[in-house]
Amino acid sequence: MTAVEPLAGVPACALGESPFWHPREAALYWVDIPGRALHRWTGRDGAHRQWPLPTEPGCVAPRLGGGLLLALRDGLWHFDPGAGLTRRVAKAPYDTATQRFNDGKADALGRLWVGTYSEDGRTGEAALYRFDAGRIERVAGGISASNGLAWSPDGRTMYWADTRAHVVYAFDFDVSGGTLSRQREFARFASRDAAAPAAYGGRPDGAAVDADGGYWVAMYEGARLLRFAPDGTLTREVPLPVRSPTMPCFGDDDLKTLYVTTARKGLGADELAREPWAGAVLRLRVDVPGLPVNFAHA
Known part of the structure; x- marks a missing residue:
């Protein structure tokens, strides 16, 4: 595993999220949620481009x-990189005054x-939706900050986190039917209130x-990435030079390159001086490759 470094020539995000590697373009995409922007960085030449958006992208x-x-x-x-937003294919199925899409x-x-993400913090108001064949359906709920979505290599396990509850869930996933069953806790972390100040390790955000x-x-406010084996055993901890990583x-x-979006939202001048890479996209090399991104058919 190599040292952590930021992408050069890329502006800092207030809250970077949702990175993915596009194999056809050899490019990294991600969004800045409060910055209302879509970003792209091209690996072969290091070129960066961003597009403004009318509302927050999740x-x-x-x-x-x-x-x-x-x-x-x-x-x-x-969205077309040449033409911008072209067509809304599904209306938001929630109250847009109090919620927004997230991971x-x-x-x-x-x-x-x-x-979805409940902006007023009400527990249980956020949910998980599935968009298929032009229809968007609610499939799980009872949380306040949906995050951590990922699938096992065989597709039979889906992971889902509630960041505010400090917990990651696992489900049995039926690939053909797109249905969930047997929800269980995969990992739980101490909250800031429950942990001693020096022992607080952050809360689970995005995952891969x-x-x-x-x-x-990514452990938001924990300055680290964690890797868990499929049985829930913690196998690796990677310290990061920023307090709030958001998603790898x-x-x-x-x-074999792990890209990590980060946040700088809410940091004061003194904190930003201590964390000059806050809001940057970080990268490091790892030994085990990841899974390629899945393409949406919509």
Whole structure:
């Protein structure tokens, strides 16, 4: 494993999220949620481009037919890098005054799974939705900050986190039907109130799975990445030079570069001086490759 470094020539995000490596373009995409922007960095030349968006983007996924699928506050949209937003394909199924879309990814058959974030902090108001064949359906709920979506290499386990509750769940996942069963706790972490100040290790945010089934999760406010084996055993901890990593993804041709979005939102001048890379996209090399991104069929 190599040292952590930031992507050069890329502006800091207030809250970077939803990175994915686009194999056809050899490029990294991600969003800045409060910055209302989509970003792309091209690996072969280091070129960076960003697009302003009308509302907060929760996540982004590549489309099989070309372009991207963006989850904005008001719904799911097709996006073309040359033309911008082209069509809303699903209206947001929640009260947009108190919620917005958050973490989301496509499964192996191209269905988009996307959760919501309760901005007023009410426990149980956020949910997880599945978008398939033009329909968006609620499939799980009872949380306040949906995050941590990822699938095992065989597709039979889906992971889902509630960041505010400091817990990661696992489900049995039926690939053909796109249904969930047997929800259980996969990992739980002490809250800031429950842990001694020096022992607080952050809360689970975005995640990715490697080819051996390792679940890599960014610990927001914990300045670290954690890797768990499929049985829930903690196998690796990677310290990071920023307090709030938000989500990892695997990229480059060999899928052995771990890209990590981070946040700087809420940091004061003194904190930013101590964390000059806060809001940057970080990267490091790992030994086990990740899984390629799934394309949305919508």
